[in-house]
Amino acid sequence: MTDRVDYLEAKRAVDDAALDREALATLSDRLPPEPVVLEAGAGTVTMVERLHEWGIVAGGRWVAVDADPEALRSGRERLLERAATPVGEPSPRRGGDTANGSNPADGTTTGRERDGDVPGFAPVRLGAIRVEFVVADVFEADAEGYLSGSLPDRDDLSGSPPDGVGRFDLLVGCAFFDLVDADRAVDALGGVADLVYAPITYDGETAFSPSDPADDAVLDRYRMHMEGHRDGSPEGATALSRAFDRAGWTCIHDGPSPWRIVPPYFEAERTVVTHVIETIEDAVGRTGFDASEWAARRRRDLANEALQYEAANRDLLFRR
Numbered sequence: 488m489t490d491r492v493d494y495l496e497a498k499r500a501v502d503d504a505a506l507d508r509e510a511l512a513t514l515s516d517r518l519p520p521e522p523v524v525l526e527a528g529a530g531t532v533t534m535v536e537r538l539h540e541w542g543i544v545a546g547g548r549w550v551a552v553d554a555d556p557e558a559l560r561s562g563r564e565r566l567l568e569r570a571a572t573p574v575g576e577p578s579p580r581r582g583g584d585t586a587n588g589s590n591p592a593d594g595t596t597t598g599r600e601r602d603g604d605v606p607g608f609a610p611v612r613l614g615a616i617r618v619e620f621v622v623a624d625v626f627e628a629d630a631e632g633y634l635s636g637s638l639p640d641r642d643d644l645s646g647s648p649p650d651g652v653g654r655f656d657l658l659v660g661c662a663f664f665d666l667v668d669a670d671r672a673v674d675a676l677g678g679v680a681d682l683v684y685a686p687i688t689y690d691g692e693t694a695f696s697p698s699d700p701a702d703d704a705v706l707d708r709y710r711m712h713m714e715g716h717r718d719g720s721p722e723g724a725t726a727l728s729r730a731f732d733r734a735g736w737t738c739i740h741d742g743p744s745p746w747r748i749v750p751p752y753f754e755a756e757r758t759v760v761t762h763v764i765e766t767i768e769d770a771v772g773r774t775g776f777d778a779s780e781w782a783a784r785r786r787r788d789l790a791n792e793a794l795q796y797e798a799a800n801r802d803l804l805f806r807r
């Protein structure tokens with residue numbers, strides 16, 4: 488298996504190219520100077536670094552939540568290697584890798600009972616941004632009221648929250664909302680902020696070229712897996728828009744952010760496509776269809792610098 492952390496790091500360059508700049512401009516216009524941000528499914532915490540480097544977020548507080556401790560740990564280490572500095576000692580926060588509630592077998596957490604010092608996840612300072620790391624299932628964390636408790640010193644950053652405004656200025660979920668049930672996400676997380684940025688939200692189309700005789704069967708089964716074997720929807724962006732609409736929110740931006748990888752590849756692109764082929768082979772296998780020969784041919788095409796891959800994503804912004 489490709490390493491998930493390596494994949495998330497490699498995906499960053501592909502996201503950089505894909506992200507819809509108009510969505511970022513609209514986001515930038517709507518953020519206060521020192522925003523307090525919750526990122527759900529932050530992975531290796533590339534978004535805050537990107538928005539910092541691109542001059543979109545210059546200060547405030549960024550709370551990165553992910554169920555995968557290895558992803559967060561790796562992201563924290565990368566930030567420290569590049570530009571960030573540690574902030575004080577490990578703070579007594581929920582979340583953790585081996586504390587109660589984690590599952591050492593698969594590296595995920597149950598989102599429960601993780602109070603206490605968590606060595607290795609102390610906040611860091613990236614320029615004027617305080618970045619915090621929370622290992623938790625974001626839904627369980629919210630159900631426990633944890634997220635409201637995570638902002639005790641907001642006044643230090645940006646003054647008192649205005650009346651009626653959520654606890655965070657912004658909720659971010661990059662390549663996250665297509666993995667979860669859209670109504671559940673809006674219901675559980677819509678209350679934490681009045682502005683939501685959902686970039687790289689998959690929206691149903693995966694294409695490889697040149698064509699392979701098994702493409703249709705494999706991609707149909709891949710879709711079947713997304714529909715029936717996991718949370719989320721193959722049309723994740725459309726499902727998210729509808730869920731926010733049902734909840735009375737307004738979509739203020741909806742633009743394309745397609746992944747398009749063509750030869751000659753950068754190394755990161757090769758890693759991403761390798762991971763995608765593996766993900767599809769595995770997902771399709773779970774529906775009872777053997778895609779191993781298809782995957783072998785696609786790996787060979789990749790090795791021969793002859794494979795093009797495209798995935799349709801959308802960058803969405805919602806406000807309450």
Ligand SMILES: C[S@@+](CC[C@H](N)C(=O)[O-])C[C@H]1O[C@@H](n2cnc3c(N)ncnc32)[C@H](O)[C@@H]1O
Pocket residue numbers: 495498527528529530531532533552553554555558623624625626660661662663666667687
């Ligand atoms: C496709 S990755 C995207 C990571 C990162 N946002 C990025 O774009 O590079 C999705 C991430 O969401 C996390 N995730 C999925 N469901 C989650 C949940 N319920 N609570 C917390 N994290 C979750 C996974 O662990 C994974 O790191």
